[in-house]
Amino acid sequence: MLRYAGGDVAAFRLLYGRHRGGLYRYLLRGCGSGERSAELASELFQDVWASVVRSRERYEPKAKFGTWLYTLAHHRLVDHWRTHKPQFQAIDDGTADDEAEALSIAAPAHEQPEAQAEREVQRRRLLQAIAGLPIEQRQAFLMKEEGGLSLEEIASATGVGRETVKSRLRYALGRLREALTDVL
Amino acid sequence: MSSEPKPDAPMASDDELDAYLRGEHALTRRYRDGGGEQPPPDLDDAVLRMAEQAVRRPPRRRRWPAPLALAAVLVLGLGVVIELWREPQVRSPQPEAAVVAPDADPMAMAAAMAPPPPAAMPEAPSAPLPEPAPRPPVVARSQKKAAPVAEDAGAQAAMPPPPAPMAAPPAFAAALSVQQEQQAMQQRRESAEAQAALSRERREASKAMVREALPEAWREPLFNGLMVGRVSRAAVYAMYGAPEREEPAGSGSATPYWQGLAFDVYRFNGSPTPNTIEFYYDSEQTLVGIHRVWDPPREIHDLVVTNNHWQMSEARAQATPPCGATPAAQLEPEMDLQYWVFASRGAYVVVQGDTAGREVFYIANCPE
Numbered sequence: 001m002l003r004y005a006g007g008d009v010a011a012f013r014l015l016y017g018r019h020r021g022g023l024y025r026y027l028l029r030g031c032g033s034g035e036r037s038a039e040l041a042s043e044l045f046q047d048v049w050a051s052v053v054r055s056r057e058r059y060e061p062k063a064k065f066g067t068w069l070y071t072l073a074h075h076r077l078v079d080h081w082r083t084h085k086p087q088f089q090a091i092d093d094g095t096a097d098d099e100a101e102a103l104s105i106a107a108p109a110h111e112q113p114e115a116q117a118e119r120e121v122q123r124r125r126l127l128q129a130i131a132g133l134p135i136e137q138r139q140a141f142l143m144k145e146e147g148g149l150s151l152e153e154i155a156s157a158t159g160v161g162r163e164t165v166k167s168r169l170r171y172a173l174g175r176l177r178e179a180l181t182d183v184l
Numbered sequence: 185m186s187s188e189p190k191p192d193a194p195m196a197s198d199d200e201l202d203a204y205l206r207g208e209h210a211l212t213r214r215y216r217d218g219g220g221e222q223p224p225p226d227l228d229d230a231v232l233r234m235a236e237q238a239v240r241r242p243p244r245r246r247r248w249p250a251p252l253a254l255a256a257v258l259v260l261g262l263g264v265v266i267e268l269w270r271e272p273q274v275r276s277p278q279p280e281a282a283v284v285a286p287d288a289d290p291m292a293m294a295a296a297m298a299p300p301p302p303a304a305m306p307e308a309p310s311a312p313l314p315e316p317a318p319r320p321p322v323v324a325r326s327q328k329k330a331a332p333v334a335e336d337a338g339a340q341a342a343m344p345p346p347p348a349p350m351a352a353p354p355a356f357a358a359a360l361s362v363q364q365e366q367q368a369m370q371q372r373r374e375s376a377e378a379q380a381a382l383s384r385e386r387r388e389a390s391k392a393m394v395r396e397a398l399p400e401a402w403r404e405p406l407f408n409g410l411m412v413g414r415v416s417r418a419a420v421y422a423m424y425g426a427p428e429r430e431e432p433a434g435s436g437s438a439t440p441y442w443q444g445l446a447f448d449v450y451r452f453n454g455s456p457t458p459n460t461i462e463f464y465y466d467s468e469q470t471l472v473g474i475h476r477v478w479d480p481p482r483e484i485h486d487l488v489v490t491n492n493h494w495q496m497s498e499a500r501a502q503a504t505p506p507c508g509a510t511p512a513a514q515l516e517p518e519m520d521l522q523y524w525v526f527a528s529r530g531a532y533v534v535v536q537g538d539t540a541g542r543e544v545f546y547i548a549n550c551p552e
Binding site for chain 1 (some may be wrong): 192195196197200201202205209211212214215216217220221222223224228230231232234235236238239426439443458460476479480536537542
């Protein structure tokens with residue numbers, strides 16, 4: 001980030017490449033599961049990176065870049081929730097299967113269509129269970145999974161104590177385990 | 185937004201939470217196996233364009249906010265007013281006593297001109313200060329004005345103090361200042377030398393680690409049937425088709441190895457984990473390197489053994505990347521990264537934590 005602040009665009013590309021997917025999914029799942037969730041996530045995603053770009057000269061490496069990035073993202077999501085009531089309906093309404101067909105490089109033999117279909121079913125169940133989590137628990141879970149943040153870093157990004165984060169994660173795990181008990 | 189759990193809500197145990205935090209929970213594996221959505225390419229383009237334009241645009245001149253400017257004017261104005269108010273009080277008494285009464289009693293004149301109470305010095309605006317000696321500029325001015333008066337009066341007592349001791353403070357201060365400056369320069373020089381030595385030491389240690397970690401020769405990598413360093417861009421296109429994005433030479437590669445080279449970007453949403461592959465070409469359109477990024481990261485065993493059919497025993501884990509690259513951790517301090525080098529495969533894996541493989545580099549020519 002310091003290199004980018006000094007004008008090195010390649011450094012930004014590197015950071016962007018590392019965090020683009022995780023941040024996008026964090027925002028996508030944080031927006032809820034409505035019809036416009038992908039559109040909203042794209043909007044928030046762009047806002048967060050715009051904040052990164054704007055703040056480049058004020059950035060101080062007090063924490064790792066990921067923590068700072070997810071702090072910005074969390075604040076942007078909170079702003080979004082204040083103006084839009086969060087949606088909690090299930091992700092799987094039977095119409096959302098519009099993922100792009102996969103290109104693949106020499107798919108291993110065990111990746112047969114049946115196995116892929118089964119995995120897709122389980123993935124949908126997991127995403128549905130995550131979408132059903134209360135917002136704070138979902139945030140803690142996604143920051144850990146997508147951002148790789150530790151308890152302390154999640155606490156710092158969301159402005160709560162470490163023990164609170166711990167408690168949220170314990171409830172989130174409990175709920176997800178219960179929802180997927182037959183496949184975990 | 186409140187989400188207070190119900191009393192009977194299921195809750196993970198401490199052990200389960202610990203396992204989860206270590207990345208060993210089945211839920212994490214299941215979540216990552218599922219792959220994940222990626223931002224659409226046009227969104228990528230928009231963000232990267234924004235970032236590029238921001239640093240290319242010259243910074244806007246900052247204008248002083250109006251309140252700050254007003255405050256500055258007020259402070260300056262007040263300072264001038266105070267100075268004007270104080271000046272007559274400080275200047276008037278002594279010159280009048282010395283010049284207006286030339287035939288006055290010499291002893292009285294001497295008493296009037298006597299320097300000891302600093303407050304009585306002519307043109308001494310800093311008179312209230314408790315310094316034992318007057319400040320040099322004030323002393324010089326008082327000498328100029330006091331000398332003719334003292335001669336006229338013919339009074340030794342009224343003579344100003346000898347010039348040498350009075351001139352000493354500025355000379356001493358100047359000498360002191362030069363000495364301090366020399367000391368500061370010396371300290372800066374020593375600090376710079378120490379830092380340079382530390383950097384040299386770290387570089388050497390890093391190189392030693394890499395040499396140690398590469399006991400066998402670096403070989404040209406083979407990627408899905410393509411011999412990196414030998415095949416052309418046309419061969420890559422024949423296998424994978426046109427890329428999603430083409431970056432011309434000089435467009436700014438983000439990798440540590442192929443700065444300035446042209447590269448093509450392909451995104452693969454295939455199972456089990458989406459990944460992006462960049463193919464780098466030299467000026468003769470020969471494939472010289474590949475950078476593959478897994479997002480989310482893949483289990484290292486899965487990545488290496490299942491996907492590439494390499495053996496884990498072929499790798500040496502090390503703290504710095506091979507082939508003279510700067511560790512990625514320097515960009516992200518505290519990121520727990522290590523590098524699994526497969527020299528006989530001409531490649532290495534960037535591993536986050538203990539088991540999450542997130543990037544693979546295939547390098548035709550390793551400069552080590």
